Amino acid sequence: MARHQEQQYLDLVEHVLRNGDKRIDRTGVGTLASFGAMMRFDMSDGTFPVYTTKRVYWKTAVKEMLWFLTGQTNIRSLLTDNVRIWTDWPLDKYRKATGRTISQQDFEARILADENFALEWGDLGPVYGKQWRRWVGPNGQEYDQISAVIDTLRSNPSSRRMLFHAWNVADLDKMALNPCHNFYQFFASGIGEREGGSAPRLSLMVGTRSNDLGLGNPFNVCQQAALLAMVAQQVDMVPHELIWVGGDVHLYLNHIELAETILKREPRPFPKLRLVRRPDSIDDYRIEDFEVTGYDPHPAIEAPVAV
Incomplete structure (x- = not known):
């Protein structure tokens, strides 16, 4: 029986949990950290690498990728799409600057209701999409x-x-968060087979300087697989391998229970992904274009985001 592809992730989590270097990090939460890792996910049969040992909200992850592709940097458009994963940073900045103890819910509501407030407090600086x-x-x-x-x-x-x-x-000091997944490289194979009727295969390697294994990695792998599927479709190729490379890979100390829980769970089959239409360009994809079938994960695990 073939080894489940998710086992790579679980092995990495276990390695960091057992052998990681304990350190104080930028957030003050503290981490167990290791340096240098690689995982390879074969997507050639339609497999969509969405982890199953805890539920991954894949639609939210893909919506974030679609937002990156727009080049936008303000959380207002994300909140309009019910994506809240970037709110922590501008909210923290607002609280520190004003001294007000506004709740996240109230802050998000004001971002949505007041365009001028959103322009002043909802922008993340020149992050990924920019x-x-x-x-x-x-x-x-x-x-x-x-x-x-x-x-x-x-x-x-x-x-x-x-x-x-x-x-x-030149822009790093203007960003709410320096890029974590910061390098993407594509590789096409089987190019000479196009004449014989076989579509070339497209692979993507993503370099990640810093990766939160508990929350960030499951989102990143999922959304990067979605990007590979979109680009492959646009250039008449088929997705092949998503190769994830990590530099500082870490578990936050308040994610230890999460790690121990998923390590006790047996991975289930990855779902399949089908793009239901071919948009005119990379700019025209919508979340409705992603049809994911066969996703049956273990229950979700809530864990705090380190800001």
């Missing part, structure tokens, strides 16, 4: 890294330069 779609060069010219990758995949799929990243050194 760098992916509107990287500003020294001459003031904007560069759309995503479009450039897709163009190269169509015109020169054997290129070794099909990548984009978000680590813009």
Whole structure:
């Protein structure tokens, strides 16, 4: 029997839990951390790597990826789509700046109701989407890294330069959170088989400088798999491998119980993903385009986000 692909994740969680270096981190929560990891997920049969040892809210993860692709940086559009995963950072900034103890619910309600308030307090700075779609060069010219990758995949799929990243050194101090998943590189294989009727295969490697294994990693792997599926469709290829590479991989000390719980659970089959239509461009995907079947995870586990 083939080894379940999720076991890679569980092995990594167990390794960090048993052998991680205990340290105080930027958030003050503290972590167990290890350095250097890799996981490979084969998507060639339609598999969608959404972990099953705890429920992953895959729609929320994919909506975040779709938001990145818009190039937007304000949480207002996320909240409109019922995605709250970025609220903690501007809320923390607002509380510290004003001294007010506003609840998250009230803060989000005001962001949605008051456009001027959202402009002042809801922006995250030049985070992921800004760098992916509107990287500003020294001459003031904007560069759309995503479009450039897709163009190269169509015109020169054997290129070794099909990548984009978000680590813009000049903008780091303006960001609510420095990029964690900061390097994406594509690789097309079977290019010469196109003439024989077989579609080339597209793989994606994502480099992650810092990864919260309890909450961040399940979201990231899911949404990066969705990105691979979208780009492959746009360039007439089929998804092959999602390769995840981690630098500082860690468990927050208040996620230890989460880790111990999932390690006691048996992984269940990954679901399948089908894109129900082919949009005109990478900019036109909607959450309704993602049909996920066969997802039967263990129950969700609530855990706090470290800000």
